[in-house]
Amino acid sequence: MATYVPSSPVSQLGRGGGVPRPPQGGGEDGRYPDSNSPDYGARLRRARLGLICAIATVSMVFVSLTSAYVVRRGLPTFDDSSRTYFRDWGSVQLPWLLLGINTALLLISSVTMEKARRNMARNAALAPVRSIPGVSLGEERSFPWLGATILLGFGFLIGQWMAWGELKGRGFLVNTNPDSSFIYLLTATHAVHLAGGVIALLWAGATSLLQRPIEGRRIVVDVTAWYWHFMAVLWIYVFALLAFVR
Amino acid sequence: MATSVTPHAHAGPQGFIRKYIFSLDHKVIGIQYFFLALTAVWVGMFLSLLMRIHLLWPGVTLPLVGEIKPETYLSLLTMHGTIMVFFVLTTAPQGGFGNYFLPIQIGAPDMAFPVLNMLSFWTTFVAFVVIIAAFFVSGGAPLHGWTGYPPLSAIQQAGPGEGLGADLWITSIAIFCLASLMGALNFLTTTLDMRAKGMTMMRMPLTVWSWFITAILGLLAFGVLLSAGILLLMDRNLGTSFYVPLVVVNGQIMGHKGGSPLLWQHLFWFFGHPEVYIAILPGMGVASQILSTFSRKPIFGYKAMVYAMLGIGFLGFMVWGHHMFMSGMSPYSAFAFSLLTMCIGVPSAIKTFNWLGTMYKARIRFQTPMLYAIGFVSLFVSGGLSGPFLAQPVLDIQLHDTYFVVGHFHLIMGVAAIFGMFAATYYWVPKMFGRMMNETWGRIHFFLTLAGTYAIFMPMHYLGIAGGTRRYSQYTEVAYLQKLMPLHQFMTYAAIITIAAQFIFVINLFWSIFKGPKASDNPWESTTLEWTTATPPPHDNFGGVTPVVNNGPYEYGVPGAARDFVMQTDPAVGPAH
Numbered sequence A: 001m002a003t004y005v006p007s008s009p010v011s012q013l014g015r016g017g018g019v020p021r022p023p024q025g026g027g028e029d030g031r032y033p034d035s036n037s038p039d040y041g042a043r044l045r046r047a048r049l050g051l052i053c054a055i056a057t058v059s060m061v062f063v064s065l066t067s068a069y070v071v072r073r074g075l076p077t078f079d080d081s082s083r084t085y086f087r088d089w090g091s092v093q094l095p096w097l098l099l100g101i102n103t104a105l106l107l108i109s110s111v112t113m114e115k116a117r118r119n120m121a122r123n124a125a126l127a128p129v130r131s132i133p134g135v136s137l138g139e140e141r142s143f144p145w146l147g148a149t150i151l152l153g154f155g156f157l158i159g160q161w162m163a164w165g166e167l168k169g170r171g172f173l174v175n176t177n178p179d180s181s182f183i184y185l186l187t188a189t190h191a192v193h194l195a196g197g198v199i200a201l202l203w204a205g206a207t208s209l210l211q212r213p214i215e216g217r218r219i220v221v222d223v224t225a226w227y228w229h230f231m232a233v234l235w236i237y238v239f240a241l242l243a244f245v246r
Numbered sequence B: 001m002a003t004s005v006t007p008h009a010h011a012g013p014q015g016f017i018r019k020y021i022f023s024l025d026h027k028v029i030g031i032q033y034f035f036l037a038l039t040a041v042w043v044g045m046f047l048s049l050l051m052r053i054h055l056l057w058p059g060v061t062l063p064l065v066g067e068i069k070p071e072t073y074l075s076l077l078t079m080h081g082t083i084m085v086f087f088v089l090t091t092a093p094q095g096g097f098g099n100y101f102l103p104i105q106i107g108a109p110d111m112a113f114p115v116l117n118m119l120s121f122w123t124t125f126v127a128f129v130v131i132i133a134a135f136f137v138s139g140g141a142p143l144h145g146w147t148g149y150p151p152l153s154a155i156q157q158a159g160p161g162e163g164l165g166a167d168l169w170i171t172s173i174a175i176f177c178l179a180s181l182m183g184a185l186n187f188l189t190t191t192l193d194m195r196a197k198g199m200t201m202m203r204m205p206l207t208v209w210s211w212f213i214t215a216i217l218g219l220l221a222f223g224v225l226l227s228a229g230i231l232l233l234m235d236r237n238l239g240t241s242f243y244v245p246l247v248v249v250n251g252q253i254m255g256h257k258g259g260s261p262l263l264w265q266h267l268f269w270f271f272g273h274p275e276v277y278i279a280i281l282p283g284m285g286v287a288s289q290i291l292s293t294f295s296r297k298p299i300f301g302y303k304a305m306v307y308a309m310l311g312i313g314f315l316g317f318m319v320w321g322h323h324m325f326m327s328g329m330s331p332y333s334a335f336a337f338s339l340l341t342m343c344i345g346v347p348s349a350i351k352t353f354n355w356l357g358t359m360y361k362a363r364i365r366f367q368t369p370m371l372y373a374i375g376f377v378s379l380f381v382s383g384g385l386s387g388p389f390l391a392q393p394v395l396d397i398q399l400h401d402t403y404f405v406v407g408h409f410h411l412i413m414g415v416a417a418i419f420g421m422f423a424a425t426y427y428w429v430p431k432m433f434g435r436m437m438n439e440t441w442g443r444i445h446f447f448l449t450l451a452g453t454y455a456i457f458m459p460m461h462y463l464g465i466a467g468g469t470r471r472y473s474q475y476t477e478v479a480y481l482q483k484l485m486p487l488h489q490f491m492t493y494a495a496i497i498t499i500a501a502q503f504i505f506v507i508n509l510f511w512s513i514f515k516g517p518k519a520s521d522n523p524w525e526s527t528t529l530e531w532t533t534a535t536p537p538p539h540d541n542f543g544g545v546t547p548v549v550n551n552g553p554y555e556y557g558v559p560g561a562a563r564d565f566v567m568q569t570d571p572a573v574g575p576a577h
Helices: A040-073 A096-130 A145-169 A178-209 A214-244 B015-021 B026-056 B070-106 B114-133 B164-193 B206-237 B261-295 B302-316 B331-343 B345-359 B368-385 B393-399 B403-433 B439-465 B479-515
Strands: A076-079 A084-087
Touching (some): A040 A214, A040 B164, A096 A145, B026 B114, B026 B403, B026 B479, B070 B164, B070 B261, B114 B164, B164 B206, B206 B261, B206 B302, B261 B302, B261 B403, B331 B345, B331 B393, B345 B368, B368 B403, B403 B479
Antiparallel strands (some): A076 A084
């Protein structure tokens, strides 16, 4: 379609989007590869970018819940019998030991997840070498870090479930007082998000069984790993909020 | 022009289901969003017609609907607002046109995450089904307005629609939030990572900028609404007291205490005000694109337009309190919110003057897309001018619960955004479906709709100043409002005519899609990338060719050129080439 070869100097151009510059910006680093093979580098970059967006929105969810927490905590309520205002926030005795163990589980799982991520990245990098006929890198048997992370993730979720049971046993239900409402709300919201991470890890495991290309599996594991670390940081935040802002 | 073969990111369509129902192609998904919004807008419009008829003839029994009781009126009001805001104003500009044209305009073969894109549409569809279901459950649709203020929205016994209907309403909004978040994530990643070679940020069409900024707003705002909705569901169903203080309903003390309805208002409006810009920003982008194209001039002040949109988006998160001047907030807070609200006038004025500057001394082609773009500017100005009035706390307290506010937000957020959609439809249907729309009927539709919308919404300002309260279902029983009834009559007749005029649009649209004259690849002589590819675009958008961008998006009237426009893919003009 382009047949026009301009003769006018650049200064005579309109202001339609700035002065033309040499091609740059997107598309210069593998976005449009010449071969027909999938561009895993671009996919990984895109997946990470998508994850950053997802983290931003999950953060907004917790920012808004924190805001509600702080505002509701400071609200007085009217007591009809004494005709006075009082603070109805309540005081829930949290099962600190159990929550501490859960925290430890999650932090350990973050370490195992990182090991899994690095292992996967290494294997993906070595895959082209391994595929060369006659080339052997020796028999490598690495610890199943991914499986360990899944187990620890399940352990954390079961631990949270037990913590809710403990709270219930102590008489603190979701509607007992605002404090208990927020404890259930914050921990459940975090657990739902973490469960999403566990599902992603199970998917990563399934892709391994389904013999999917290692580069594709690496993307799933990589993105889930960063998400998992975010979940660990988020839990520390929730834990601190419940511990120190009561 | 350098090109290379582009492998497509996902498999081509196979069979009817994969091609048209669960398609991964952003163009099909865009069309799905478009028709979902078209369905929604007719539902919403029908509800508004029922309301207008009821206001004039409160005792009349309507076919299908029966007699409209006061609580039915509130249900209509709630559902009209919710459907229009979420399923029309949010869905069509971003989900519809954004989905279809963002990847093409940046030279990408598809969205970054096609599966997520499909999920996003079908999640939106489920949300729409859920909210429509609220009409058919016991008690009917909720009464609490699209803003869902507690305690009314938080107590099941508060009214006939506040049982299951309200639960469905909140659930629908929550599902919609998830869909919008998925969509926003996709838009941002696609824009940042999939631009063609040479497509720098400052060469992106203003439409792309508007979708990009809208996606940022959506990403940050919908999460907050989702949280707020979860708290509301818990108050309603689990007996918590986040929003509900000690209340008595029908002589019965509810089990709640200590909650604050204002907490909901803060969370809701932290989402709600950016939502205004989520609705209007894509319209600004489309108007800019069309005004430049049909004026045959570069957009006046491209960079200023970009920074103005960024400024509007940023300030949009800092002014939610101006919706709450009535709540008894501290005068200092009110002053801050008022001042920041007034600041939004600055980038808005920059945009308006730049649109006018673009048209100034231009050889304007007054075709239907251009008429709608000019209509958009007109409505944006008319609706925007009443904004500074409402930004004053003392005036807002007088005007807040009157029709003045209804007129204001319908002009600026509702009709202006819809004019943006009309402009986009007339402009892009030739590319989407390969057929031109009928120009004569398009012009008739435009003039009827423009006159009709002004006839409906301008009198609302006078009505509001005169003390005409909003949300009342029967003005005929209120003595001091009787003198205002002629205005209501006028608005209702105008609404009937305007709604009737929309049949022209729908008939024109469907007739054109199937029978309209065939469109060339670039019927408007535009410059952006969608006009460089076939009509309609092939599955991978550019037929295996990778576009390389050498020019800005609005190079019209370039001196010395053989024709009055330079495509983005044309050889670059300038000393470097």
